[in-house]
Amino acid sequence: MSSTFAVLVARDLRLAARRRIDAALPLAFFTVAVSLFPLGVGPEPQMLRQIAPGVVWVAALLAAMLSVTQLYASDQSDGSLEQMLLVPGGRIAIVAAKAVSHWLLTGLPLALAAPLFGLLFDLSPAAIVALVASLLLGTPVLSLLGNLGAALTLGLRSGAVLLILIIVPLCIPALIFGAGAVAAVDAGQSARGHYSLLGALLIFTALLAPIATAAALRIATE
Amino acid sequence: MTQRSTSEPRAAHATDDSVAVLRVHELACRRGDRLLFAPTSFAVASGSIVWIRGANGQGKTTLLRTLAGLASPAAGAIAWRDAPRPLYLAHANALKEDLTVAESLRFLLHLGGSRVATADVDAALDRFGLASRANAFVRTLSQGQRRRVALARLAAQRELRPWLLDEPFDALDTSGIDVLAGLIVAHARRGGSIVLTSHQALPIADPAPVTVQLHEPAFA
Numbered sequence: 001m002s003s004t005f006a007v008l009v010a011r012d013l014r015l016a017a018r019r020r021i022d023a024a025l026p027l028a029f030f031t032v033a034v035s036l037f038p039l040g041v042g043p044e045p046q047m048l049r050q051i052a053p054g055v056v057w058v059a060a061l062l063a064a065m066l067s068v069t070q071l072y073a074s075d076q077s078d079g080s081l082e083q084m085l086l087v088p089g090g091r092i093a094i095v096a097a098k099a100v101s102h103w104l105l106t107g108l109p110l111a112l113a114a115p116l117f118g119l120l121f122d123l124s125p126a127a128i129v130a131l132v133a134s135l136l137l138g139t140p141v142l143s144l145l146g147n148l149g150a151a152l153t154l155g156l157r158s159g160a161v162l163l164i165l166i167i168v169p170l171c172i173p174a175l176i177f178g179a180g181a182v183a184a185v186d187a188g189q190s191a192r193g194h195y196s197l198l199g200a201l202l203i204f205t206a207l208l209a210p211i212a213t214a215a216a217l218r219i220a221t222e
Numbered sequence: 223m224t225q226r227s228t229s230e231p232r233a234a235h236a237t238d239d240s241v242a243v244l245r246v247h248e249l250a251c252r253r254g255d256r257l258l259f260a261p262t263s264f265a266v267a268s269g270s271i272v273w274i275r276g277a278n279g280q281g282k283t284t285l286l287r288t289l290a291g292l293a294s295p296a297a298g299a300i301a302w303r304d305a306p307r308p309l310y311l312a313h314a315n316a317l318k319e320d321l322t323v324a325e326s327l328r329f330l331l332h333l334g335g336s337r338v339a340t341a342d343v344d345a346a347l348d349r350f351g352l353a354s355r356a357n358a359f360v361r362t363l364s365q366g367q368r369r370r371v372a373l374a375r376l377a378a379q380r381e382l383r384p385w386l387l388d389e390p391f392d393a394l395d396t397s398g399i400d401v402l403a404g405l406i407v408a409h410a411r412r413g414g415s416i417v418l419t420s421h422q423a424l425p426i427a428d429p430a431p432v433t434v435q436l437h438e439p440a441f442a
Contacts, residue, residue, distance in 0.1 A: 007332050011321075018320040079314025082292060083333050086310055090333075222293050 004087050008097035009104075016105050026063040026106040027113060033059040034117045045122045052121035053131065053182030057175050060110050060135060061142060065167065067106050068146030069153075069160040071098055076154060076221070085221060091214040099140075099147045099210065107139025123186065130185040137198040138178040144209040145170050151216035173201055241267040243305045243384055243415045244289070249298035250439070251284045258284055259436040261298055266384070269410050272417045273424055276436030282419040283313060285436070286386045289417065305415075308384040309334060313392070315372040319361035323352060323371050326360055330375050338378075346378035347371075350401055369393040376405050385409060387418040391425075399425055 016023035037055045038048055075081040084094050114135050118128035149167035153159035181194035244266040251258045258281025266272050274282050287293045289300060290310035302308070317326045324343055331338045347353050350370040360368065373390060385406075391399055403425045406416055410429050418424075424431050 004333065007329065011318075011329055014325075015318060015320050074318075077314075078318065079312050079316035080318065082287075082310075082312055082314070083316045083330060085292060086290060086307070087333050087335070088307065 002093075004084075004090060004093040005097050005100075008084065008094060009101050012097065012101035013104065016101075023105055026067040027109050029066055030059050030063040030110055030113070031117075033062065035120065038120065048121045049123060049127075049186060052118065052123055052127075053179040053186070055121070056114060056117055056131060056182075057134075057138075057179040060107075060139060061168070061171055061175055063110060064102075064106055064139065064142040064146050065149075065164055065171075068102060068143070068150050068167075069163055071102060071147060071150035072154045072217070072220075073150075073159075081221065085217075091217055092210060095147065095151070095210045095213040095217065098150075099144050099213075102147060103140050103143040107135070107143050111135035111139060123182075127182055127186045130182045130191050133195065134178040134181040134191075134198060137195060137202055138174040141174045141198075141202050141205045142171055144205045144213075148209050148213045148216065151213045151220060154217070154220035174198065177201070241269075243268045243303060244417070245299075245301045245303070246289070247299045247301075249285070249288070249300060250296045251281050251288050251293070252296040253281065253284055257296065257439040260439045262434065262436060263298075264432075264434045266415045266417055268415050269413045269429065270415055271406065271410050271424075271426060271429055271431040272415070273431040273433050274417060274419045274436065275433055276419075280436045280438075282436065283388055286310065286388050286417065286419065287312075290386050302384075306381055306383045307335075308386050309375070309379060310386040311372060311375065311388060311390060313388045315368045317360045317368055317371060320359065322357050322359055323347065323363070324356040327371060327374055327378070330372075331378055334375065334379070336378070336380065342378045342380075346374040349377040349405075350374050350398065365393045366395055366398060370398055373398075373402055373405075376402075376409070382409075382412060382414045384414065385416045385418070387416065389419055389421070391420050391422055 034056055037051065041047060041051065072081060075084070084090050087093065111132055114131050115128050118131050123131065145167050149163040152166060153163045156162060177194045177197045181191040181198070184191045184194060242265040246265070247263050248261040249263070250261045259276065264272065274285060276282050284293060288295050290308055316330060321329070324347070327343050327346065328338050331343070344353060344356065347356050350373060352367065352370055352374065355363065355367065360371070363371070369392065376385065390402055394402060407426055410416060
């Protein structure tokens with residue numbers, strides 16, 4: 001099973017490398033969405049510092065949801081998904097591989113690009129560190145939950161809308177504690193509590209979401 | 223309603239208990255609320271070729287997917303005996319436009335659980351006349367060539383797994399059909415079993431294919 005997992009991740013990354021423009025779409029969306037706020041809200045540094053954590057986190061959440069809708073669709077339409085499902089223990093390996101490759105392709109680049117946006121919003125160095133740390137802890141949660149949504153809505157005609165309706169509410173705790181961590185550091189407090197809660201959320205999601213996703217995949221493909 | 227629908231001359235051999243790799247008993251499949259075919263029973267002996275026949279929409283693909291374990295039967299039983307897991311080749315080719323021919327084949331072979339040696343991949347592609355296209359992207363291939371790549375899995379297969387082939391002859395030209403028929407016959411002679419669907423008459427005489435006809439269910 002672990003070798004199936006590695007083969008699937010390698011394949012997804014290779015496919016993304018062959019379609020760089022498509023793969024860069026979440027990051028492009030994130031960049032545009034975050035950059036528009038200073039233009040729309042006005043250039044007062046105090047105001048920007050205050051809204052920065054929320055803006056960056058909301059944009060990251062939307063970028064993750066945007067990119068997750070097609071996670072299984074192409075594999076299902078060309079028959080690859082069926083072949084993957086035939087591997088013994090394949091369902092969990094597929095689900096885990098999809099979540100990991102989605103995070104590597106969206107969550108990780110967003111977290112790595114976040115310091116630039118921290119500068120754009122005039123955040124202090126400590127707040128930028130908190131922003132990156134909260135994104136590193138929080139975006140895997142978004143990938144895991146988005147993965148669940150993608151499996152639940154696989155094969156449905158208005159799947160993307162349904163996915164957002166189902167999954168966004170589940171992402172709200174990550175959003176609150178992620179943005180909260182940065183706001184706390186910005187206000188001169190410790191973000192430890194926020195990190196702990198984000199970490200707990202990540203462990204909880206990593207344990208339960210793949211099982212639920214595998215079950216959803218079974219229902220969708222039968 | 224015909225319950226046992228294997229054709230006459232080879233049926234006795236095919237249902238012989240001692241050599242049956244797969245036994246299907248009163249199997250019924252559903253698609254949505256609709257029962258697809260009348261309960262069907264048949265057995266697949268090792269070294270035999272079973273040809274599932276039926277009208278369009280009669281449930282041939284669903285039957286094969288059920289045998290492969292991708293769907294659950296609505297009624298009846300499926301028993302595989304002492305066989306490695308079947309190799310299911312669906313109507314869709316399971317190829318990615320953005321991978322090369324060799325990459326796609328290696329990926330599919332890996333999912334199939336085989337050790338993938340480069341020499342095997344090359345030999346399998348060569349068998350289907352695709353050796354020169356090994357590094358071409360799948361998106362540059364024609365339908366027939368894509369089908370050949372998908373079928374090259376069969377040529378690279380060392381293990382004696384039962385084959386479940388959904389319309390394998392579709393989109394192939396005459397030379398492709400010859401190669402595939404040769405592979406199927408060779409597999410059967412080694413003792414492997416094959417269940418396939420096809421709209422065309424099978425270009426295979428020995429071993430003679432056993433026909434299983436799917437019938438309309440008695441009540442819808």
